[in-house]
Amino acid sequence: MRAAGSRAARPAPAYALGVRAALTVLSLGLAAALGALATGSVVMARRVVTPSRRQPDTRILALDTAAQTITLSRTPDTELPGRYGLFTTGTSDYVKLGSVLSEDATSVKRKLLTHVGPDARLEPDAAFSGWYFDHPEQLHLPFTPELIGSTVGPCPAWLFPAGDGDTWVIQVHGRGTTRAECLRAVPVFHALGITSLVVSYRNDGEAPRSRTGTYALGDTEWRDVDAAVGFARRRGARRVIVMGWSMGGAIALQLSLNSAHGDAIAGLILESPVVDWRVVLQFQARAERVPAAMSRFAIGALQNEWASPLTRTGGAIDLDRLDVVARAAELRHPILILHSDDDGFVPSDASHSLVAARPDLVQMQVFEVARHTKLWNYDQERWSGSIRSWLAEQGLAGD
Structure with a gap:
């Protein structure tokens, strides 16, 4: 039997429960967002200071050993006039490139300045370089x-x-x-x-x-x-x-x-x-x-x-x-x-x-x-x- 003057616990109004739930969700969302921001920032900072390996930035689309030409996917670098180098994998790890011979919206054909034999096999992924001399x-x-x-x-x-x-x-x-x-x-x-x-x-x-x-x-x-x-x-x-x-x-x-x-x-x-x-x-x-x-x-x-x-x-x-x-x-x-x-x-x-x-x-x-x-x-x-x-x-x- 309830003591005099006491009040029974009343359930919280529905809107109050909704506000609490919303605040919980927002808090979790904010924490997740801040966590993602912190994680992404640390990854970015770590990338800046970590010595990196050379990454492919173009693709070899065609290799003509008879004409000594090579066709690359077009990028702001591969379309440049002048002499360059190309890091490759396969039977050669580096070749020298000469002038642009032809180009279209997606590709650039360049003269090879390193002789590539008819039996050469080069993997598609390559890295364009300004080195020219590599030894x-x-x-x-x-x-x-x-x-x-x-x-x-x-x-x-x-x-x-x-x-x-x-x-x-x-x-x-x-x-x-x-x-x-x-x-x-x-x-x-x-x-x-x-x-x-x-x-x-x-x-x-x-x-x-x-x-x-x-x-x-x-x-x-x-x-x-x-x-x-x-x-x-x-x-x-x-x-x-x-x-x-x-x-x-x-x-x-x-x-x-x-x-x-x-x-x-x-x-x-x-x-x-x-x-x-x-x-x-x-x-x-x-x-x-x-x-x-x-x-x-x-x-x-x-x-x-x-x-x-x-x-x-x-x-x-x-x-x-x-x-x-x-x-x-x-x-x-x-x-x-x-x-x-x-x-x-x-x-x-x-x-x-x-x-x-x-x-x-x-x-x-x-x-x-x-x-x-x-x-x-x-x-x-x-x-x-x-x-x-x-x-x-x-x-x-x-x-």
């Missing part, structure tokens, strides 16, 4: 293999001696590639009596692996190149030019700002360089249609210690320190930038901004159409002439 022997110039001692261990290099050995250029390759990327530039410097040292750096697949095995986007890799500058000085170099390609440009800029050998660095040549990583990462996120919130979260994760166990960076990457436009006042070496406004991977915006910030030190040769690190391939005469002219202006054209 130092192809330059037909004297060279020696060297090992550069760095804090992570011995880093392989190729040394192409020239002139009296007073002036050297150290070539620094980009992200996801190896030192063969730089071979195109060696003959230009060799003809001017400038010794070339083509180097590797930590985690690039040729040099030793760091503890984390990931890139620091130039924030630590410059130390390996600094060791190469020391190597050059011990071998008699009095003036050192540093040429960086793509991420190698970011490395060269950090070297310029931080090296104890700054007095020996005579200038930088930057080909399609990364000058500000935020600009590059935001551009690539938009190109891949990554939600803006996810890209912001990924960029933030790279810069924070709490995320480093997830991104596997081993610590925060200071993108402010890598933003050379913001640090332009600290620059002290003359710089030549070669960049295409149609780069397609590393936008030229930050390069233009660096010229505007330091017109007293920085010159820029603006290309069009050429795409990322393919300026030599697209217009070798202009590319080489720009370097020769700048070296002459700086008094670095050899003795």
Whole structure:
């Protein structure tokens, strides 16, 4: 029997139960959305710093060994004029490509500059490349293999001696590639009596692996190149030019700002360089249609210690320190930038901004159409002439 004054429990109104259910669903949905955002951001951040293998970006549609031609699926790269390379699998792992012979909406036929025999078998998936030369022997110039001692261990290099050995250029390759990327530039410097040292750096697949095995986007890799500058000085170099390609440009800029050998660095040549990583990462996120919130979260994760166990960076990457436009006042070496406004991977915006910030030190040769690190391939005469002219202006054209 109910005690006097007590009230029986009343069931909650239906609308209240509905509100609670809706709030529960919304909470779960929000948690799921935030979880997906965090997961996607970590994946994106990890991709940025993880050394990657070359990925197929075109397909071989036809191979005519009698006419020595190859037909590729059409992409913004495969349609470019000039000389290039193609990474393949099958009876050849790399072939050189010449000019475009014909094209339509979906395919491009190019001349083969590497002889392919009638019994050749190439798999359809292939990767288009601006390397052209993939082994130092192809330059037909004297060279020696060297090992550069760095804090992570011995880093392989190729040394192409020239002139009296007073002036050297150290070539620094980009992200996801190896030192063969730089071979195109060696003959230009060799003809001017400038010794070339083509180097590797930590985690690039040729040099030793760091503890984390990931890139620091130039924030630590410059130390390996600094060791190469020391190597050059011990071998008699009095003036050192540093040429960086793509991420190698970011490395060269950090070297310029931080090296104890700054007095020996005579200038930088930057080909399609990364000058500000935020600009590059935001551009690539938009190109891949990554939600803006996810890209912001990924960029933030790279810069924070709490995320480093997830991104596997081993610590925060200071993108402010890598933003050379913001640090332009600290620059002290003359710089030549070669960049295409149609780069397609590393936008030229930050390069233009660096010229505007330091017109007293920085010159820029603006290309069009050429795409990322393919300026030599697209217009070798202009590319080489720009370097020769700048070296002459700086008094670095050899003795």
